[in-house]
Amino acid sequence: MRITTKTLARMCGVSVGSVDRALHNRPGISEQTKAKILKTAEAVGYRPHLPARSLVTGKTNTVGIIVFDLSHTYFSQVVTACISRLTDAGYFAYVAVSNQHTDEERRCLDNMASLGVDGIIVLPINKGTDFHQFVKSLNRPIVTIGNFLSRDWPFVSVDYESACFDAVEFLAMRGYRRIVHLSPPLARNREINAYAVERRAEGYRRAIRSLSGLEAPEIITGSRYLDQLDELRLSANNATAILCSSDVYALRALTYLTKKGARIPGDLGLMGFDNIETLEYIHPSLATVDCSIRETGSRAAECLLSEFAGEYVSPILPHTIIEGETV
Amino acid sequence: MRITTKTLARMCGVSVGSVDRALHNRPGISEQTKAKILKTAEAVGYRPHLPARSLVTGKTNTVGIIVFDLSHTYFSQVVTACISRLTDAGYFAYVAVSNQHTDEERRCLDNMASLGVDGIIVLPINKGTDFHQFVKSLNRPIVTIGNFLSRDWPFVSVDYESACFDAVEFLAMRGYRRIVHLSPPLARNREINAYAVERRAEGYRRAIRSLSGLEAPEIITGSRYLDQLDELRLSANNATAILCSSDVYALRALTYLTKKGARIPGDLGLMGFDNIETLEYIHPSLATVDCSIRETGSRAAECLLSEFAGEYVSPILPHTIIEGETV
DNA sequence: TTGAAAGCGCTAACAG
DNA sequence: CTGTTAGCGCTTTCAA
Secondary structure: OOOOOHHHHHHHOOOOOHHHHHHOOOOOHHHHHHHHHHHHHHHHOOOOOOHHHHHHHHOOOEEEEEEEEOOOOHHHHHHHHHHHHHHHOOOEEEEOOOOOHHHHHHHHHHHHHHHHEEEEEHHHOOOOOOHHHHHHHHOOOEEEEOOOOOOOOOOEEEEEEEEHHHHHHHHHHHHEEEEEEEEEOOOOOOOOOOHHHHHHHHHHHHHHHOOOOOOOEEEEEOOOHHHHHHHHHHHOOOOOEEEHHHHHHHHHHHHHHHOOOOOOOOOOEEOEEEEEEHHHHOOOEEEEOOOOOOHHHHHHHHHHHHHHHOOOOOOOEEOOEEEEOOO | OOHHHHHHHHHOOOOOOHHHHOOOOOOOHHHHHHHHHHHHHHHHHHOOOOHHHHHHHHHOEEOOOOOOEOOOOHHHHHHHHHHHHHHHHHOHHHHOOEOOOOHHHHHHHHHHHHOOOOOEEEOOOOOHHHHHHHHHHHOOOEEEOOOOOOOOOOOOEEOOHHHHHHHHHHHHHHOOOOOEEEEOOOOOOOOOOOOOHHHHHHHHHHHHHHOOHHHHHHHHOOOOOHHHHHHHHHOOOEEEEEEEOOOHHHHHHHHHHHHHOOOOOOOOOOOOHHHHHHHHOOOOOOOOEEEEHHHHHHHOOOOOOHHOOOOOOOOOOOOEEOOOOOO
């Protein structure tokens, strides 16, 4: 049988009111009875029942973290940092994954609300006014990461547009003249929120336009990208570089091109984006753009904590060019 | 103001009993009133309050996942698979990280119990009868992963001992005669549960003993392992191989030794353990032992679900030698 | 200083 | 078919 405050009250011959006062050392109780209650609580291994408490306080001390992917290092790094920060603040974290499925993401959000979480941190894959309305109906503090949703909620992100601009500039300074952008299919699905990746493409385009001496923009996208990389490899010269929209893409490209016999650098320059932990083990070391991954997670948690306190903070995190051996 | 069953009842001019019947389409209600209730519930965006429900049903449909580390790919792969399987079964997952801190792990477990989770999946760092007793006191279904705790709870793992034996055997068949084991400090802290890693070392020792023609066992452990790798590199010949207790160690060794100018293979053979996803991007491809990582997570979830159903399943998952280019 | 009682939102048992 | 009520474990208010 479960041990409740009532059990303790009976055991000590007092009322549940006193038990509560003792347990939370609230005033209005004698040291003597308090000691007795605490002693028996300890002895019988009393454990408070948090859901019951939150039913009356209206606060669960839980936060829902929802991501559309968790298999890639980027996301697990963000989530880990989130959890860590939330734990420090005394919150418990639910984690849910939508697997890039818009309906599933809605269901996750809905579930979190039903679970009564105090707030939600989401790296969304949905977008649009409909979804915006839906999220608003959840009626609780939200923080968004990476893919922009609305100014209604704090948004934690790097300025991807200028980060990608800087990457192109960096490559140009290294002497590359033909800079190709490798990106996941942007408009594959109009329903999908590809903000983060679209901003990168936009930064790429702007850089190509505004920097002098560069060849016209070329964006490789779509599922046939390996074939396109192959064509690129054959037409490449030592002034050709590939700027990828993420490290994962860059690593795939690296694997593929190396296997095909391309020398990187030499035949082709290669640059990633994100600076995931995995890169620590990659040779040659990949040039990339550091996107403050862990900080993204911890800051998101902090933004939510701020929201709980009634403050709206929506930080843009810094990015840094990481000079690797692949350029 | 929050919309509750009571609100709905008032709005529809019925009792909460009828609302409940309608919401769960339980028998004993006319189609007409049911339709009316469901319609208004939909219209006003009624959302059930799960904690309140679980207060009466005694079941929260939540599961706690506790790992001592989440920063390495291995763990995030396991956790992801866990969550995925639990979600499919209609459970919500709390995730907590103890950061290898034994006290913190206890606190995590304690919190989970207070949160009222239906069950716990733990990749523990604690051990011993004291801890065993503590976990027992949580008084709910538990599943352990990787580090063995007690036969009281299902334990999901690979047979690390024989997996490591097989790895040595594989290296021996490849012609290696001097096989060195690189492992994290095993006895660094007597408090810590290093079962998984100890079993590997044991498998290594047994293999060295029982296979003919091999040099005496050498285990590199401790924080000075990079220096020791250096000594090893200098004394190595083409019949020397390093068998690491995890891929992460192997990748660190690969990075270090390559930087020092060692050819792998050639000067030294190198083999990892686990087969984490990261390896997909590593060149030369790392020889390793596949440890069914994702399956570990999903099976752990399934074991817990079985426990809920009153069945005790404690599976040993298969391992496979992955022949890479580093041997 | 202490006890009694109400109520959080929900389910379940019982009565009508 | 429908309404009323008790109670899950806890906090909080009000009386004593």
